[in-house]
Amino acid sequence: MGNVEFKNVDLKIKKENILTDINLKFEPGRVYGLLGRNGAGKTTLLSLIATYRKVTKGMLTVDGQDPYENADIMPLVDFLHPEDYSEESETVEDYLQLAKRYKPSFDMGYALSLLNEYNIDMKKKMMELSQGQQAAVDASMGLATMSPVVLFDEVTNGMDAPSREKFYSQVLNAKNRENRVIVLSTHIVSEMDYLFDEVVVIHHGQVLVDEPVDEFLDRGYQVTGSIEDVDEFTRDKKVVNTRTLGPTSAVSILGSPSKEDEKMFDSGRLSYSSMRLQDLFINLTED
Amino acid sequence: MNNNKVKNGTMDLSVISIFGAFWYIPIFTVIYITLFLIFGAEELDNLSYFSMGSNSNRIFMLVMGIIIGSSFIKWAIGLGMTRKQFYKANMYSGAVMALTLTITMVIISLIIGLLPFAGTEHINQQLEMHPGMNLLAIISMVYLAYLAGTLIGTGFYRNGWFGALGIIITIFCSAFPEAMDSVIVNAFGLPSGAGTFITVIALIFALIVMNYYFVKDIVIKI
The missing domain is CATH 3.40.50.300 (P-loop containing nucleotide triphosphate hydrolases)
Structure with missing residues (x-):
């Protein structure tokens, strides 16, 4: 009903x-x-x-x-x-x-x-x-x-x-x-x-x-790490949002991480988390 | 359940009008008494409380119709009523109020009439039918004013054109019955006022139908 x-x-x-x-x-x-x-x-x-x-x-x-x-x-x-x-x-x-x-x-x-x-x-x-x-x-x-x-x-x-x-x-x-x-x-x-x-x-x-x-939320993911590591990681990726606090940067990226990307996460230099709904929403509705 | 909604709606809309009448009747009574105390009965054509009141009742009901027609449709839809249920409740509550208000005026008139300075002449209505029919005609005129008011209120809620149409129809409804009285009376040999009464009844039916078309498919604004 x-x-x-x-x-x-x-x-x-x-x-x-x-x-x-x-x-x-x-x-x-x-x-x-x-x-x-x-x-x-x-x-x-x-x-x-x-x-x-x-x-x-x-x-x-x-x-x-x-x-x-x-x-x-x-x-x-x-x-x-x-x-x-x-x-x-x-x-x-x-x-x-x-x-x-x-x-x-x-x-x-x-x-x-x-x-x-x-x-x-x-x-x-x-x-x-x-x-x-x-x-x-x-x-x-x-x-x-x-x-x-x-x-x-x-x-x-x-x-x-x-x-x-x-x-x-x-x-x-x-x-x-x-x-x-x-x-x-x-x-x-x-x-x-x-x-x-x-x-x-x-x-x-x-x-x-x-x-x-x-x-x-699987349409993207979020990566956090030092500004240098994050910049290098996102060089060939579609970034929809970047936030920095001191030496740390957090970015929202469209797409799924590759096997190589996952190795980066395993190394501990970058941490992986789910995409924020708001970032995806803003990105999708941008004209 | 659906009939209950019409019943509840009729009751609630009537309560709103009664609440308005609780302000209107005392104010009108004070004005009537004050006028008669200041100017005296002769200056005011010895006009009775009921006679003066039946005119102002029409204005009051016109205003109530405008308020209810324009402000309560959203309230009704929000409570799960359909437009048709609101329309029915509105039509019923107008009829209930026209009857209640007129009878209240009759009762107060009997009391006011006991005051030595109050007027006693029922001269503003050209109604020479049976007293019961005269009363019915007055109730009908009050109801017609309410229907015209809801037409204006609902019309303006829809858009300016419908509102303007409501005003034109109201002006027509206020003048047409009296104009038709002599025509019908002379044609059928009826007592004076019968023409007005018949025209008012015909206009009531016309406005009930028009009100439905004004409410039907009305867009609720947010």
Whole structure:
């Protein structure tokens, strides 16, 4: 239950192609990282699943059915994105009660336990909360509705680092306790990469990457060592990122290491590690 | 579950309007009493509380319609309602509010009418039908104002052209029933006000249909 599938989906807005030939499948029990530069089409893609707008061409299904204006399917999807609560006079408690009334699967106890981690005063009005606290309420609501498809779009915006860490651990717990599709669209790639089972990269309205995160990271590797050794090692390689600290250099390289390269690692002069998701993402989406 | 959503939506949208009415009715009552205390009943054509109120009810409902039509569609979709469910809930809640507001005004009017300085004449509506029909006509006019308001609100949420169309339709709806009254009354020999009532009912049906087409396929903005 809760499969989301795009088949050759196009979206045009005022004759402009926003999404082109999207083919994707989100399966329950997995966390998807949806990455892309600003304006790549991430939010628009998620808004299609949430039926905020209609696809122009192709087929989008949730649980095998077209979700658009489908009273049985729409409640299965939760789309959380940064909201303006500056005029929202309802308290956090009212907000939860509202969700409970409209979403029968909403788990109030779970919501309270999630919100408790952020120390949010339930009696406070939404507009009285800080932006980070409002984001925490949204994040908790998204998990507590227990909907089979949860779409988080930049939901950690405004949260401080400890709150973001709490949210990440809540997502991992949610993934382990329920079998549902969780999509995390984010710009904070470096913080969230360990949450993802699969990575989807959208670039200029097209799917550039759709693969398990391990496979994606196998597209490159990272080497650390002295600046001289690293320079010599990377002479004939495609380096996508270089960081130096004193006499030490760390580089991200596209491709796989050869047998000879591996000998270098065995010698101990250079150390080998997996590619950083952020480096790959930046490299792939550079125009 | 789906019917519950319409029911819940109707209830919640009605509560929002009732919350607005809790501000509107006392303010209107204070204004009415103040005007009559300052100018006296004769200066104000001895206008009754209900008679003055039924006009301002239409303005209030027009405003509520604009607010709900423009601000609550995203809220509804976020709660898992379809556009059609929101539309139904909105239409029902408007009807509930038109009825509730008018009856509330009747009740308050009975109390205000006891004050020695208050007006007693129901002269601003050319309604000479059976009192029950007159009341029904007034409720219908209030509902029509709400439907026109939601048309403007939803229209502007869609885009400026639909919003402008909503305003034009609203202006038409405010003038057309009275203009048609004498035509229908003379043609069918009905009591005065029957033409207005019939036209208002016809416009209500037209606006219910138009509201559906305004909401149908509306893009939710983020």
